[in-house]
Amino acid sequence: MNAWTNIKTIMKRELGGYFTSPIAYVFLVIFLLLTGFFTFTVGNFFERGEASLVSFFTWHPWLYLFLVPAAGMRLWSEERRLGTMELLLTMPITTWQAIVGKFLASWLFLALALALTFPVALTVNYLGDPDNGVIVSGYVGSLLLAGSYLSISCMTSALTRNQVISFIVSVMICLFLILAGYTPVTDLLVRWANPVVVDIIAAFSVMTHFEGFQRGVLDIRDTVFFASVIGFALFTTGVIIRNQRAG
Amino acid sequence: MIKVENLSKAFGSKLAVNDLSFAVERGEVLGFLGPNGAGKSTTMRMVTGFIPPTAGKISVGGFDMLENPIPGKRLIGYLPENAPGYADMTVHGFLNFSAELRGIQGGARKQAVNRAVELCFLENVLYQTIETLSKGYKHRTCLAQSLIHDPDVLILDEPTDGLDPNQKHEVRNLIKRMGENKAIVFSTHILEEVEAVCSRVIIIDRGRIVANGTPQELKARSEMAGAVLVRASGVAAAALKAQIGAMSGVKTVEILKDGEGGIEVRAFPDKSKINGSLTRNIAELAVQQKWQLDEIHTEEGRLDEVFRAITLPDTVKGH
Numbered sequence: 001m002n003a004w005t006n007i008k009t010i011m012k013r014e015l016g017g018y019f020t021s022p023i024a025y026v027f028l029v030i031f032l033l034l035t036g037f038f039t040f041t042v043g044n045f046f047e048r049g050e051a052s053l054v055s056f057f058t059w060h061p062w063l064y065l066f067l068v069p070a071a072g073m074r075l076w077s078e079e080r081r082l083g084t085m086e087l088l089l090t091m092p093i094t095t096w097q098a099i100v101g102k103f104l105a106s107w108l109f110l111a112l113a114l115a116l117t118f119p120v121a122l123t124v125n126y127l128g129d130p131d132n133g134v135i136v137s138g139y140v141g142s143l144l145l146a147g148s149y150l151s152i153s154c155m156t157s158a159l160t161r162n163q164v165i166s167f168i169v170s171v172m173i174c175l176f177l178i179l180a181g182y183t184p185v186t187d188l189l190v191r192w193a194n195p196v197v198v199d200i201i202a203a204f205s206v207m208t209h210f211e212g213f214q215r216g217v218l219d220i221r222d223t224v225f226f227a228s229v230i231g232f233a234l235f236t237t238g239v240i241i242r243n244q245r246a247g
Numbered sequence: 248m249i250k251v252e253n254l255s256k257a258f259g260s261k262l263a264v265n266d267l268s269f270a271v272e273r274g275e276v277l278g279f280l281g282p283n284g285a286g287k288s289t290t291m292r293m294v295t296g297f298i299p300p301t302a303g304k305i306s307v308g309g310f311d312m313l314e315n316p317i318p319g320k321r322l323i324g325y326l327p328e329n330a331p332g333y334a335d336m337t338v339h340g341f342l343n344f345s346a347e348l349r350g351i352q353g354g355a356r357k358q359a360v361n362r363a364v365e366l367c368f369l370e371n372v373l374y375q376t377i378e379t380l381s382k383g384y385k386h387r388t389c390l391a392q393s394l395i396h397d398p399d400v401l402i403l404d405e406p407t408d409g410l411d412p413n414q415k416h417e418v419r420n421l422i423k424r425m426g427e428n429k430a431i432v433f434s435t436h437i438l439e440e441v442e443a444v445c446s447r448v449i450i451i452d453r454g455r456i457v458a459n460g461t462p463q464e465l466k467a468r469s470e471m472a473g474a475v476l477v478r479a480s481g482v483a484a485a486a487l488k489a490q491i492g493a494m495s496g497v498k499t500v501e502i503l504k505d506g507e508g509g510i511e512v513r514a515f516p517d518k519s520k521i522n523g524s525l526t527r528n529i530a531e532l533a534v535q536q537k538w539q540l541d542e543i544h545t546e547e548g549r550l551d552e553v554f555r556a557i558t559l560p561d562t563v564k565g566h
Contacts, residue, residue, distance in 0.1 A: 002350075009347045013333070013340075020335050020376075083331030087392070090295040090327075091348045092320040245298045247258045 006093045010101025011108070014075075018109050027071055031113045034063055039120060051128025056120050057138040057214045061178050061206055064149050069170035071110060072153025073163045075102050076241070080161040089245070099237050103154050103230075110146045114139065134216030141213020144226035145206055149174050151233035158240040174206075177229075181205020248273050248322075248400050248430035249294060254303035256289050256454075263289045265454035267303070271447075273399065276426035278445035278462075279434035282558050286454040287434040288328050291404050294432070295325045307400055321349070324398035326406055330389035334378035338369055338388050341377060342395060349396040363391040366421060368414075382409040390418070394425075401425065403433040407440060419444050438550045442466075448550075452558045465553050472548030473516050475526050480509040481539040487512055490536065496525055509541055 018024040035056065039045050043055025079085040088098055124130050152173050157166040179185045181202040189198045202208050206229075209222040249271040256264040264286040271277045279287045292298045294305055296316040305312040310319035332341055342363055346356045364370060367387040372380055377388060386409050393401060406422065407415045422431060423444050435441060441448055442462045450458040450465075458465055466472055479487060484505035491514050492500045504511035516525045526545045533540045 005350070006348065009344065013336070013344050016340070017333070017335055082334060083327060083329055084333055086292070086297050086327040087325070087331055087345075087389075090297050090320060090323070090325045091345075092317050092350070093348060094317070247256070247298060 003094075003097055006097045007101040007104065010093075010098055011105040014102050014105030015109060018071075018105075023071075023074075024109065027067070027109075028113055028116060031063075031067055032116060034067075035059070035117050035120070038063065051124055051130040053120060053124055053130070053135050053138055054214065056117070057142060057210075060142045060145060061210060064146055065171060065174050065178065068110065068146055068149035069153045069156075069167045069174065072106055072150045073157050073166040073170065075106060075154050076158040076237070077161050077163045077166045078157075081163075089241075095241055096234075096238055099154070099234055099241070103151060103234060106150055106154075107143075107147050110150060111143055114142060114146065131216060134214075137213050137216045137218055140218070141210050141222070144213075144223065145210050148177070148206060148226050148229040148233075151230040151237075152177075155233045155237045155240065158237045158244075177204065177206045179205070181207035181209075183207075248308055249432065250304075250306045251290075251294065252304040254290065254293060254305065255301050256286070256293060256298070257301045263454055264293070264300070267451070267454070267456060269449055269456065269459070271400075271430045271432055273430050274427060275447060276422060276431045276433070276445050278441040278448045279432060279451060280436075280438070280441060280448060280554060281434075281451035283436075285451045285558075287451055288404055290451070291325075291402050291432065291434065292327075295323055295402055296320055297327075321396075322398055323400045323402060324393035324396065325401075326390050326393045326403040328404040330386040330408075332377040332385060332389055332392075335376055337374050337376050338364075338380070338384075338391075339373045341388060342391055345392040346395050351396060359395050359397075362397075363395045366394055367391040368417070383411060383414055386410060387414070387418075399429055401429055401431045401433075403431070405435055406433050407435065407437065415440075438554060442550060450554060450557055457557045458553070462550065463547075466548035466550055469548030469550070469552045469556075470515070471546045471552055473518065473525070474546045475514045475516070475529055476503075476511065476542065476544055476546060477514065477529060477533075477540070478504075478509055478511045478542035479533065479538045479540050482510065482536070484510045484512065487538070490532065491529060494525075494528060494532065496528070513546075 038059035039056040043059060045055045048055060076085070079088060089095060121135055125132070153166070153170040156170040156173065157163070159169065160166050182205070186198055186202050189201070209225045212219045212222045251270070252268050254264055254267040255262065267290060269277070279290070281287050289298070293300045294307070294312070296312050296319065299313065307319035308322040312319045336344065339360070342360045343356065346359050351359050364373060367390050369384070369387060369391055372384050377385060380388065390403070390406060393403065403422070407418050410418060419440060422433065425431065426444070426446070445462055448458070448460060448462055448465055449456055477487070477491070484502050487510055488500045488502055491497055491512065496517055498515045498517040500512055500514045502510070502512050514525065514529065526543060530540070530543055
């Protein structure tokens with residue numbers, strides 16, 4: 001289909017953009033170093049004596065908090081800064097094709113980074129006898145989590161031509177999505193607020209929905225949650241871009 | 248090919264484009280002139296579908312650019328102001344990307360890229376990244392992008408900005424050549440460019456069209472138009488001035504030069520009373536009076552003068 005061809009063209013360029021600059025390599029190295037550090041040192045992978053990747057996936061919401069906005073902050077702000085947005089949006093493509101293409105390219109890049117953590121899975125399989133279904137489910141959840149953060153970065157990068165602002169705003173929104181369901185925070189909230197209200201707020205948190213994936217429970221509601229965050233953020237990106245063009 | 252009706256654009260309370268209407272047909276090169284901030288770029292951005300107008304209608308090749316912009320966009324090649332480009336891409340990669348978005352595939356794409364590279368003289372920088380290019384090359388890369396699909400409609404925002412005189416000359420020739428079978432709109436500050444390239448000129452000031460015509464028609468509106476320049480020797484400047492000034496059909500005469508190299512005067516015609524050709528009348532007088540005529544010609548009028556006369560009073564008032 002024509003729309004898909006356009007999306008692919010945009011994706012290809014965007015992915016190429018990661019790899020022609022040092023961004024991709026710096027990102028991949030830092031991502032892998034940090035996942036290793038958190039899993040083995042902070043997460044006490046060996047001391048746990050469990051054949052699971054709990055200590056690996058637990059850190060992902062926090063790790064992504066900084067790394068995903070770093071990968072997504074340039075998506076639209078760079079287009080605005082360079083003025084190429086004017087070129088891109090006067091091409092015979094629709095705005096949503098551009099938005100989806102850019103998003104998918106970055107998501108694919110994050111998927112690659114995540115895929116490169118495969119030695120962790122190999123290690124745990126070598127050392128013990130883990131439930132690989134749970135590990136796959138963890139990876140799926142982690143990918144959806146990354147996609148949600150990324151869609152938010154996409155949205156904030158459409159807001160400004162300044163990548164730093166885009167990064168900070170995106171981190172703040174993602175931080176909210178973590179804290180709303182982070183146990184220490186919800187425990188605090190329960191003292192003041194009605195537990196029902198706390199539950200509703202927690203339902204907006206990525207933590208609540210990521211947990212199921214980590215345990216190997218593939219709940220359709222969790223998938224719908226991540227999909228709707230992505231859908232909503234990308235839709236908002238479209239609205240932001242349209243409003244900017246309208247002046 | 249391009250039809251714009253009652254186009255307006257407001258940014259907040261400021262009206263950047265005010266009720267603009269014009270049309271460009273195939274085979275026409277329309278020059279957009281105007282002081283900075285007159286609304287030239289805004290108009291072009293609306294025609295290319297980058298920003299929506301506040302009011303008005305735009306159609307390109309018969310397609311409504313507001314209701315259904317994609318078919319219209321296919322017909323347009325656009326060079327935005329400042330010639331943007333993806334800094335980290337090579338010229339080759341960038342042109343391929345543009346061709347791909349234009350739906351040109353396979354062997355045809357290779358041909359299209361080669362053609363654009365040739366037209367814009369980019370062979371030497373084909374595999375350099377855009378950020379390393381000089382301004383002239385960067386500009387030409389973006390121009391190449393706009394030509395990649397051999398569009399029927401070309402919209403060029405200051406296409407010769409930042410080019411050296413030779414490149415300017417090349418680009419002008421290119422526009423002129425392409426103008427034979429395309430509809431072209433281009434904006435510029437350079438008036439000689441308009442004379443060299445355009446078949447029609449629109450002068451915009453503060454969002455409105457203040458003049459619309461061929462370069463010749465506009466030049467004829469100049470005070471200088473129809474004035475006669477006389478360079479002679481063997482006569483006193485004052486006498487020359489007095490005698491020409493006494494002719495019927497002459498309004499004023501000014502002395503431009505009075506010295507060793509000869510005398511130069513310019514006679515302005517009184518357009519209401521002119522009778523025959525003033526130049527010929529003056530030439531006859533010269534023969535009678537036995538002046539040694541070195542040069543005599545009719546001034547065509549000057550575009551810069553017209554431009555200033557039309558746009559300056561308003562700009563000054565505006566401040």
